Amino acid sequence: MALTVEGLKKSYGNLKVLDGVTFSVEEGEFVCLIGESGCGKTTILKIIAGLERPDEGRVDFKGVNRMGFVFQDDRLLPWKTVYGNIQFALKAMGVEDGDVVRRIIDFVGLKGFENYYPKQLSGGMRQRVGIARALAVNPDLLLMDEPFASLDARTRERMQEELLRIVGGKAVVFVTHSIDEAVYLADKVVVLSQRPSRVVRFIEIDIEKPRDRNSDEFIEKRREIYTALQASSG
Ligand SMILES: Nc1ncnc2c1ncn2[C@@H]1O[C@H](COP(=O)(O)OP(=O)(O)O)[C@@H](O)[C@H]1O
Ligand SMILES: [Mg+2]
CATH class of the missing domain: 3.40.50.300 (P-loop containing nucleotide triphosphate hydrolases)
Structure with a gap:
């Protein structure tokens, strides 16, 4: 690569x-x-x-x-939960696997916050969701x-x-x-x-x-x- x-x-x-x-x-x-x-x-x-x-x-x-992009501002969908935001990114890739979503959430240290909305999270947690979303597609870059x-x-x-x-x-x-x-x-x-x-x-x-x-x-x-x-x- x-x-x-x-x-x-x-x-x-x-x-x-x-x-x-x-x-x-x-x-x-x-x-x-x-x-x-x-x-x-x-x-x-x-x-x-x-x-x-x-x-x-x-x-x-x-x-x-595949590339993943993490933005300066988190650009999360405010009407979707942590789970929903990551699931949405995966769906765009044609993947509908709840286990993958849960594994990534766990990986970035957000276990227990699956059902939180972006506005209920700290800045660091929102960026973690952004990173999780970018990683969800398993990017090479x-x-x-x-x-x-x-x-x-x-x-x-x-x-x-x-x-x-x-x-x-x-x-x-x-x-x-x-x-x-x-x-x-x-x-x-x-x-x-x-x-x-x-x-x-x-x-x-x-x-x-x-x-x-x-x-x-x-x-x-x-x-x-x-x-x-x-x-x-x-
Ligand atoms: N779509 C755009 N239209 C016009 N000017 C832009 C656009 N995007 C960026 N710029 C201008 O180009 C320069 C570089 O922007 P940018 O790449 O965002 O810089 P940096 O990320 O290093 O702060 C800035 O002066 C910015 O205002
Ligand atoms: Mg910039």
Whole structure:
């Protein structure tokens, strides 16, 4: 399995957003895209998912049959329960298996909340439903757009820890503007410049997981990304 994004260019009217974005994701690799707000991160994910068309460039998939998408806002159906939201995603794939739904709910730690509605859940729990829904289709590639941005610091760290367990060895493209989050999660960080964005650096994070946020090597990687972002914002 592999994903190659090559030379993506995209404008909205006169606004030039992407100016030749190139990177790749190997099988089982967790890749974080990091860049300032408005630099085009969501646009890149949408192009990968086929929700937007690039003006130039291409996206190549090898062995990717299904993708899952986790949005920044949870985008759950408010009139459906936790169970109903996940069942709905599976139905769209032609799967109507209650055991699968229950197993996924259990897997993301929502056992006992099957019959709750989104408004009865905390932000972290709603994001877990969003992750469960994306995983329900058993995707080869998971696309995640700042899924934890609206969570408080402690919940966010707990969700990051759980996410690594949940995604196992799946290939992931995870958008964030948090340097700490990128160093905690990623095998490779793709640092984007300000708009119109290009890749300014690739930074491999070869620290064993789970990572200690206070270790010297962690802090050193954080500094490296910070410096790359600073340099790109001119
Ligand atoms: N559908 C659209 N039409 C017009 N402008 C858009 C559209 N989508 C995004 N933009 C603009 O493109 C820029 C990049 O957006 P986005 O990809 O959402 O950035 P990011 O996710 O990095 O914050 C922003 O200035 C945004 O306002
Ligand atoms: Mg965005």
